[in-house]
Amino acid sequence: MRALINTALVLVLLAAVAASFAYLSLDLQALFGDGGLGQMGAYALRFLSPDLSPDHLRAVGKGALETLAMSGLGTLLAVVLGLLLALPAAGRFGWPLQGVARLLLNALRAIPELVWAALTVLAAGLGPNAGTLALALHTSGVLGRLFAEALENAPPEPAAAIRLQGGSQVTAFCFGTLPNLWPQLLAYSLYRWENNIRMASVLGFVGAGGLGQMLYTTLSLFQEAQASTVIIAMLVLVLLVDALSDVLRQRFVRV
Amino acid sequence: MTLRLSDASLRHGQVQALHGIDLQIAGGERVAIIGPSGAGKSSLLQLLGTAIEPSTGTVELLDMAPWRLSAGARQRLRARIALIHQAPPLPPRQRVVTAVLAGRLGQWSTLRGLLNLLHPADVPGVREVLTDLGMAEKIFVQCGQLSGGQLQRVGIARALYQQPEILLADEPVSAMDPVLAEHSLKTLNQHASERGVTLIASLHAVELALAHFPRVIGIREGRIVFDRPASEVSSEMLDALYANEQLVSPPLPLPALSLQIPRC
Amino acid sequence: MLKADSRDPAALPRLLLALLAIALLWPGIRLSELNPGVLLQADNRREMGNFVSAFWPPAHEPDFLRLLWDATLQTLAVATAGMTLALLLAIPASLLASRALSLRAASRGGRLGFWSRTLRLPVRGLLIFLRSVPEIVWALLFVRAVGLGPTAGVLAIAITYSGMLGKVYAEIFESVDQRPAHALLHAGSSRLSAFFYGVLPAAAAELVSYTVYRWECAIRASVVMGFVGAGGLGQQIDLSMRMFAGAEVASMLLTFLLLVWLADQLSRLLRGRLA
Numbered sequence: 001m002r003a004l005i006n007t008a009l010v011l012v013l014l015a016a017v018a019a020s021f022a023y024l025s026l027d028l029q030a031l032f033g034d035g036g037l038g039q040m041g042a043y044a045l046r047f048l049s050p051d052l053s054p055d056h057l058r059a060v061g062k063g064a065l066e067t068l069a070m071s072g073l074g075t076l077l078a079v080v081l082g083l084l085l086a087l088p089a090a091g092r093f094g095w096p097l098q099g100v101a102r103l104l105l106n107a108l109r110a111i112p113e114l115v116w117a118a119l120t121v122l123a124a125g126l127g128p129n130a131g132t133l134a135l136a137l138h139t140s141g142v143l144g145r146l147f148a149e150a151l152e153n154a155p156p157e158p159a160a161a162i163r164l165q166g167g168s169q170v171t172a173f174c175f176g177t178l179p180n181l182w183p184q185l186l187a188y189s190l191y192r193w194e195n196n197i198r199m200a201s202v203l204g205f206v207g208a209g210g211l212g213q214m215l216y217t218t219l220s221l222f223q224e225a226q227a228s229t230v231i232i233a234m235l236v237l238v239l240l241v242d243a244l245s246d247v248l249r250q251r252f253v254r255v
Numbered sequence: 256m257t258l259r260l261s262d263a264s265l266r267h268g269q270v271q272a273l274h275g276i277d278l279q280i281a282g283g284e285r286v287a288i289i290g291p292s293g294a295g296k297s298s299l300l301q302l303l304g305t306a307i308e309p310s311t312g313t314v315e316l317l318d319m320a321p322w323r324l325s326a327g328a329r330q331r332l333r334a335r336i337a338l339i340h341q342a343p344p345l346p347p348r349q350r351v352v353t354a355v356l357a358g359r360l361g362q363w364s365t366l367r368g369l370l371n372l373l374h375p376a377d378v379p380g381v382r383e384v385l386t387d388l389g390m391a392e393k394i395f396v397q398c399g400q401l402s403g404g405q406l407q408r409v410g411i412a413r414a415l416y417q418q419p420e421i422l423l424a425d426e427p428v429s430a431m432d433p434v435l436a437e438h439s440l441k442t443l444n445q446h447a448s449e450r451g452v453t454l455i456a457s458l459h460a461v462e463l464a465l466a467h468f469p470r471v472i473g474i475r476e477g478r479i480v481f482d483r484p485a486s487e488v489s490s491e492m493l494d495a496l497y498a499n500e501q502l503v504s505p506p507l508p509l510p511a512l513s514l515q516i517p518r519c
Numbered sequence: 520m521l522k523a524d525s526r527d528p529a530a531l532p533r534l535l536l537a538l539l540a541i542a543l544l545w546p547g548i549r550l551s552e553l554n555p556g557v558l559l560q561a562d563n564r565r566e567m568g569n570f571v572s573a574f575w576p577p578a579h580e581p582d583f584l585r586l587l588w589d590a591t592l593q594t595l596a597v598a599t600a601g602m603t604l605a606l607l608l609a610i611p612a613s614l615l616a617s618r619a620l621s622l623r624a625a626s627r628g629g630r631l632g633f634w635s636r637t638l639r640l641p642v643r644g645l646l647i648f649l650r651s652v653p654e655i656v657w658a659l660l661f662v663r664a665v666g667l668g669p670t671a672g673v674l675a676i677a678i679t680y681s682g683m684l685g686k687v688y689a690e691i692f693e694s695v696d697q698r699p700a701h702a703l704l705h706a707g708s709s710r711l712s713a714f715f716y717g718v719l720p721a722a723a724a725e726l727v728s729y730t731v732y733r734w735e736c737a738i739r740a741s742v743v744m745g746f747v748g749a750g751g752l753g754q755q756i757d758l759s760m761r762m763f764a765g766a767e768v769a770s771m772l773l774t775f776l777l778l779v780w781l782a783d784q785l786s787r788l789l790r791g792r793l794a
Contacts (some may be wrong), residue, residue, distance in 0.1 A: 069550035157344035166334030166361020179346035
């Protein structure tokens with residue numbers, strides 16, 4: 001029976017794949033044959049000579065630092081906000097607050113970063129501030145949910161033991177729960193940071209500062225050489241953050 | 256009386272853990288509780304440690320009835336009582352020094368407690384209790400790297416550092432080898448008799464109980480079977496207490512840290 | 520040791536770490552021009568409030584709903600088609616990149632030789648390159664190369680996700696017990712059959728689970744990519760936002776919510792069933 005259902009599931013999946021291609025009517029023939037590939041190749045070639053003039057490099061460097069700051073601070077703010085919301089969402093302050101916190105977390109998480117960015121640009125004006133806030137808002141929803149799960153799974157005994165010897169709620173949490181919890185919180189935060197550096201580099205598309213804004217304008221002006229430098233900078237940033245987060249994970253999280 | 260139980264019983268759901276216990280222990284007394292596993296030793300200690308409220312009957316500790324006090328006053332009373340857990344609930348990522356310092360959280364203000372989390376203020380004090388237990392060289396090691404017996408000694412050190420008036424110990428030496436168990440019990444007893452602390456320990460090793468404690472209480476199936484000075488406990492009484500029971504020490508669960516690392 | 524008895528060996532590292540954090544935080548705040556207060560300023564709040572108040576009631580004219588339905592289907596199709604193309608590239612690449620199938624390592628107790636390491640480097644490098652450029656940048660490039668529409672989205676997902684899937688697949692192959700595959704290789708079987716008989720049975724559950732999780736991510740990504748013109752829900756959201764049509768944005772966000780929730784449930788079901 002189980003095997004039958006599984007076979008049916010696989011068939012449904014294959015049908016879904018076929019239906020997707022049919023629905024999109026992807027004309028791969030036109031794309032790759034018939035000189036389409038040649039056209040794409042010609043377009044790609046224009047990216048092969050990045051603009052390395054000092055002026056442009058300086059501008060890209062500033063944009064890269066801005067992007068890095070946006071991703072880092074956005075994640076940091078989200079960690080704080082996420083933790084503040086995770087405590088009620090894990091049911092630490094009774095069920096009415098738990099419901100409210102969960103609803104808030106889901107709302108924050110459900111709206112994509114780019115939509116948040118469009119909203120914050122409306123409120124805060126163009127620039128990296130809007131991007132940082134947008135990242136922080138979406139990420140606090142994601143992290144808040146993960147943190148709440150981690151809190152619910154944390155063993156209660158150490159904190160209970162400290163309550164039993166007369167400690168207050170706050171100290172019991174800090175001495176009993178937190179030492180078990182923070183490696184998990186850190187692991188989740190680093191994972192989100194890796195996501196956010198990718199997102200921060202594209203939030204500029206809606207005017208929220210950083211490298212994205214440069215990429216968008218240079219591409220709109222058909223300056224492929226300049227755009228190419230920006231893309232290389234993005235690549236370097238992503239690799240840098242991935243490596244840094246890996247180092248931090250090895251050092252502080254360890255399994 | 257430092258400690259008085261009157262007709263106290265305890266139910267865990269369907270299971271009746273303790274039946275109408277009457278018990279009086281004076282200040283400075285040292286008492287061992289023995290009995291087969293599942294007899295209710297842990298439940299009795301938890302009752303005395305105000306971890307759980309008796310289903311019926313009353314508990315009186317240090318001339319106060321904990322369950323008639325306000326929550327704040329009960330916390331202040333709890334700061335004067337220490338319970339040594341069989342499997343010390345210590346977070347694996349916490350350092351020994353912090354775990355021991357946590358013993359005084361009941362006496363310290365919240366702010367002082369939090370500051371000690373950032374920087375341990377009383378390292379000499381912690382080192383002193385750890386030295387008595389032969390653990391001084393482990394002071395800056397994380398709890399997760401210790402063996403079961405070492406963890407139990409950290410648990411004892413935390414309770415000693417708390418400087419309580421009543422010291423309760425639930426199988427405090429079950430994971431130690433005989434020599435260490437001897438030594439640790441001696442340290443506990445010495446600490447208690449020097450400071451006039453009331454010490455109540457449950458033990459599964461009868462010979463240790465008889466050797467170290469002046470008064471021995473035997474319990475079985477939630478009832479007190481005998482309550483005598485150690486010199487008057489006979490082998491017939493012990494045989495009756497442990498009839499049809501195997502003397503195996505329960506395995507000690509070591510705390511482990513489970514981590515989930517999302518793949519990106 | 521008893522001399523320096525009140526010193527904590529962790530004090531200095533902690534202090535340095537705190538100083539480093541402050542030293543990094545300050546330029547970070549300056550660079551990102553961080554000022555959360557703007558969200559609370561009266562006129563900014565009014566502006567956002569005006570926009571958000573238009574959210575209710577969500578748009579529900581039949582014409583609009585038909586448009587919404589089409590966009591939703593397109594989003595789903597982009598994600599599925601993109602994942603399929605990504606798998607076509609990721610599976611061979613992960614087999615090439617994974618150290619689990621190295622003949623040399625099998626005969627040297629799991630240690631890799633110089634050549635087996637060097638020859639795998641370009642494949643690994645390619646995978647890292649593919650996954651490190653954000654998919655939305657690929658989408659932006661493809662929109663310019665092949666025109667507006669879902670094709671750009673499919674290609675962008677195919678490229679980024681082949682990198683992600685390939686890298687993680689290779690890691691999963693390496694994380695399972697290597698002894699069955701090594702035993703088969705020693706017995707003279709080909710690498711591919713050693714993979715199918717020695718590695719795949721142990722790795723299958725995690726592979727399926729990760730693939731389904733990525734498919735869920737692909738749905739999210741295909742919505743986001745719409746913002747640069749790669750079709751689907753995102754493009755419609757972008758259009759409505761530009762026209763300040765709050766009611767339409769609200770319906771589309773609700774649809775997106777529903778879609779993500781459904782994908783979440785489906786992925787849980789599939790993982791429970793297939794893994």
